[in-house]
Amino acid sequence: MRMFSVSHKTVFVVDHCPYMTESSRQQIECDMLTKSRAQGVIPLAPVSKSLWTCAVECSMEYCRILYDIYPTRKLVNYIVSDSEFHILNSWRQEDQSVQELMTALAAVGPPNPREDPECCSILHGLVAAVESLCKITEYQHEARTALVDLADRVANRGRIICLTNAKSDTHVRMLEDCVLETIQEQNKLAAGSDRLMPIQQCELVLVHIYPQGDDTLVSDRPKKEISSVLSSEVHSVRAGRHLASKLNVLVQQHFDLASTTITNIPMKEEQHANTSANYDVELLHHRDAHMEFIKSGDLHMAGSTSRDSGLKETVTLKWCTPRTNSVELHYCTGAYRISPVEVNSRPSSCLTNFLLNGIFTFTPSEIIVISHMLSCHGGEIFLHMLNSTRSTLEDPPSISEGCGGRVTDYRITDFGEFMRENRLTPFADMSLDAAGRPPIERAKAQLERHTRYWPMIISQTTIFNMQAVVPLANLIVKDTMTEDDVLTCQKTVYNLVDMERKNDPLPISTVGSRGKGPKRDEQYRIMWNELETLVKTHVGTSERHQQVLECIIACRSKPPEEEERKKRGRKREDKEDKTEKNGKELEEKMWTQDSDRLKGAMEREKEDQSESEVIKDSPDSPEPFNKKPRLATEEIQPLEKSKGPVSLFSLWTNRITQANSRKHQEFAGRINSVNNKAELYQHLKDENGLVAFPCPVF
């Protein structure tokens, strides 16, 4: 594979001298009278194209096919030659289109028959062509700049296609000599220039065009090396149809193209909408699309037929309408742009319009094997080569048999959502962000941010199983957060606090733990810890991310600080009353063992209410227990209410309760209760807020 092969640069040199106005003598009847109108009307005399018209339209057809199949990197420079040369376009990519050339050709117009033939010559054009080949293209420039020291590795080769009417074989040799001389001269010039490159290889293709019915004065000659830089071939062709098929063969040779005829394409006739006839359409494409046939020597099996000159072969593939509309990923080993041979024939345009509307089609070469697929991507039609041989990857071990294959609770849906958020989209060229990163780097950075904390399985996470956390989880991964985003995050946190206050159940996985799993306050502790972990990974991103973390720290219950508080309290009490040490120890033991759960819930509740209360409730400002008014209810006095020392009575009751509780299983309602009050039928509330009253059965 060589980027700068001979086909990188093609110069067309078309003769614009007076003799090109001569008629090709191929007559076209363009007055096709319908039978009903035929009476009494004299039909118009047929028109015939001049040699110039023939040369121009065939060269345009060559370019059309070339541009269809190689929209970039294969460049054409178009030159016409009369008493001087006229360069119609440049090597620049934006000049490479048939429209561009047509506009320029219209401006040139047909040759002037009255011009002095002595002043006119194709030589002007050929010299200009060689000069043009020395000019560097943007692709060559790019490659040279990229390679710096190895810039000389970028080759400069090219092809000159000269459409002219030569006088004799001697004349042809004169033209070849002239080209060779010019190359030698220009190469010397180019050696000392930055914008020019010496030509390493040049292919001269001389096409001698003569009117139909004339005898040719120039003989055909296959390609021969004239010197190490120049090779030349001569084609002597009659104008019209013959010239067209010659240039069609040449464009295939020059650009490694091959032809495929798709047969039996069903098409509906406008007049007979309910019947369909079958048509064939011939397409050109890179010959690699036939690789499988060529290599296996199956070209003939696949229905190859040689036609016309014997030079041109086409592989016939049978049409087969797509079986499914479902989106499938086919194993495709190549995709090649196509160009219809007869672009404006009815079957061709019918097929291309069908494909441009985005409908897939398959074309099998045999009945069983589907070998190719025609598919349109953004206004371009490609022939996809499908793999039809046995796969070396058949019968692989299933993913469920390998590492991680036995795990069943992957967060498949969540990761699906993650993938949707991390889908890619094209950005305009050179769109860098503030940090100078191209889009793809930003995509990677986003993936990095989004995965800083991403548990893979459901049982590893609490927060990602909670609908309530979603707004925060979505926002915290952003690169930049707005003030509103921070507010939303804070609201999420408050909402969680509220949930905790209401003692809402959490979706904590019980996998791996026996029984009911961790207790409710432990669940919330796990949840807050996880939330903190998530947010902490993003704290460095910006000030606002930091704010979210601060909010969480401020709002959540803080087990480490509680410990701290207890320790402080213990020290103080130790100092106060050393004699009651034993009692204190007992009390503390009970405090931690029995009332931890209740205390946690209560304290958190209070923290939510107001900060001042937190201070008041702290062990630093103990309330004398005996001053507390006794309540007449059955309610057990929450221990923390009385902070400081505990009364003997409560110690006693606690002990009794504890002893009793070992003898029976605690009621679920009491476990989940707040202040010893359990809300009934909680689950019903969760369901659309509907409250139903089932009859108790006794």
Add this chain to the structure above:
Amino acid sequence: MPTVVLMDASLSMTRPVSLEGSEEFQRKNLAVHGLTMLFEHMAMNYRLEFTALVAFSSLWELMVPFTRDYNALQEALSNLEDFDKTCLELALQGVSTIMQQEWGSACPCQLVLVTDGALGIGRGSLRHSLATLKQRGEDKKFPLPFPFPCKLYIMCISNAEELQTTDAMDNLEQLLILSGGEGQIFTMEGPLCLKSVQAMFGKLIEQAYMPFHAVLRCGHLTSDVQVFPRPEPVMIDEEVDPVPKHVLTELEIVGFIEIADIASPPVLSRHLVLPIAVNKEADEVGAGTTDEMEEDTSTNQMAGKSPNFCVLLHGSLKVEGMVALVQLGPDWYGMLYSQADSKKKSNLMMSLFEPGPEPLPWLGKVSQLGPISDAPENPYGEDDSKSPFPVQPKSKRSYAQNVTVWIKASGLQTDVQKILRNARKLPEKTQTFYKELNRLRKAALAFGFWELLKGVAELLERECTLLPDSAHPDAAFQLSHAAQQLKLASTGDSQYAAFEHNITPMLTDFSGGGGGSDRL
């Protein structure tokens, strides 16, 4: 990449190896020993490779067709008989047939030729084959190069000095060049013994059968994986950029794309991506396959139970119908997707795109693909009803625009008829009439086909005279106006023959107040 082991079973392989003070070995024993080592290695670390065993002498025989059953290969090897003389050409022919029958002509293959370097004498010898290379017809061509890409590893049960005393080494080197130059000739170093044959096969294993291990990464989510078959280095442009590109051992996911958007892209090769549990004690790793070996089973069961990113990724890709775009190296990308082998079994698969900044025209440059959150509005729409793909090319292809081609007379005739058909329906068809007229005018001007302009002008004038009495008066005006404009253009006068100029309908009293202008 399937492997064919081509084993020399000629009589010369039974030559004894002189060893002091131990039991007598034949060269064949050494070869079998080396191959056993290779098969054992493959069974352990490369077990998804399909391998076939072919034995040859003056004839060849497929001992074991392509299989992953290394016990079967081993068994066939130990039952190998001795035959007559060496005839490599026929055997290579056989390999070519076997390969193509099984895998077609595009599948790359590795050929391990095990021989003692005695390459036959007279007709059928390698020397004779190579000498007559250029005197053959199409039907008797030398089998190398194979139609499929092939790496040729020649394992000589012989040392280099011995081979150089004859022309064997030269012939083998020529053979390697003929096959395309990919591969290597291995010879034994020092005395011919079990140790040196082990060393030689060890080198082969290192070069061709080491599993490719990589880390698959998506941000902070990672998984150790084996990529099978090993991704081969790729050459893009031998002239400008002659360095082969290697797939990095860090495969980084850059983003995700819908299957419909990636649209069956062409790929260089496909590979299984198998999660592996890296054993910290030894570098040996299980390829995540079903295990026969007991000690592996327990570690594999352990590995099966700890969550793996590959499994998560595979599951989500499958459910969502998406692919992950993965970076394989600088300016080189591929895609990860779920590939179903059957209804129950599916796998994480990786396909490699052609190296380069823009492997798929419909995606545009990969470096210009960015996160949707950077776009001013979600390019997929709020309800996933749109897609930013395919990227539209800068210019339209010829078949997507209304080009004019008159190479065949019928093309020109159709275009003229279209104008006449519309001319007869004036003024209703004024719009289409002028559109077709201008299209023809433009093409005629570009092709320098002024004669046609005159001809069509005459046709329009004639149409004018043929108008029935019932015709709308505007029709006559438009026809003669159009005819006159064409005639002016055919003079080449720059005022009228400008390419960009369009003939516009004549403003008449009828068209001004009536229907004509409405249709413009």
